[in-house]
Amino acid sequence: MKDVWKKFDETEPSHSSIHHLMAVYHLHQKNGYARGIDIANYLNITRGSVSITLTKLRDKNYLTEDENKFYHLTEQGQQLVSSALNKRHIVKRFFSEVLQLPAEVAELDACKIEHLLSNETGEKLICFMGYYLSEKPEVLNFRLGFQQFKYKCQSVAECRLCESDCFFSGKEISKTG
Numbered sequence: 369m370k371d372v373w374k375k376f377d378e379t380e381p382s383h384s385s386i387h388h389l390m391a392v393y394h395l396h397q398k399n400g401y402a403r404g405i406d407i408a409n410y411l412n413i414t415r416g417s418v419s420i421t422l423t424k425l426r427d428k429n430y431l432t433e434d435e436n437k438f439y440h441l442t443e444q445g446q447q448l449v450s451s452a453l454n455k456r457h458i459v460k461r462f463f464s465e466v467l468q469l470p471a472e473v474a475e476l477d478a479c480k481i482e483h484l485l486s487n488e489t490g491e492k493l494i495c496f497m498g499y500y501l502s503e504k505p506e507v508l509n510f511r512l513g514f515q516q517f518k519y520k521c522q523s524v525a526e527c528r529l530c531e532s533d534c535f536f537s538g539k540e541i542s543k544t545g
């Protein structure tokens with residue numbers, strides 16, 4: 369585990385690349401095509417910067433550029449987009465519906481990690497949400513209990529969850545923080 373963090377910055381393709389591929393996906397959904405200019409406008413960045421990233425993504429076979437300079441996702445690119453979108457969506461729902469975080473926080477934090485999570489974690493989260501949103505009596509109880517629960521986090525010796533100094537020393541932590 370000790371060297372894992374080093375790989376975060378090298379994750380391929382990068383977070384930025386994934387957003388370029390997502391832009392191609394969304395533009396195809398919306399307009400049926402995606403040109404360099406559309407992608408630049410969608411991402412609100414310069415055409416020059418978009419073109420550098422798109423070239424790299426084309427070389428790695430995540431997308432193709434046709435003779436009219438329209439971009440298309442390859443199967444590999446499409447898989448990457450689907451997987452990142454699924455993970456973002458399920459993480460967002462977990463953050464907002466289970467942890468009861470505000471929508472903007474849930475959305476932003478989900479965006480930050482969508483490309484870093486393994487598929488295994490994504491699948492487990494989907495499974496967990498399926499259970500959490502079910503009408504099983506024990507789940508209804510759990511949801512109610514969690515809504516009323518406040519966690520006191522004061523000293524490492526007592527809280528058993530924090531590892532160094534207590535994260536929220538002295539504060540009561542409820543679902544709303």
Ligand SMILES: [Zn+2]
Nearest residue numbers: 383479480482
């Ligand atoms: Zn993102």
Ligand SMILES: [Zn+2]
Nearest residue numbers: 521527530534
């Ligand atoms: Zn603590």
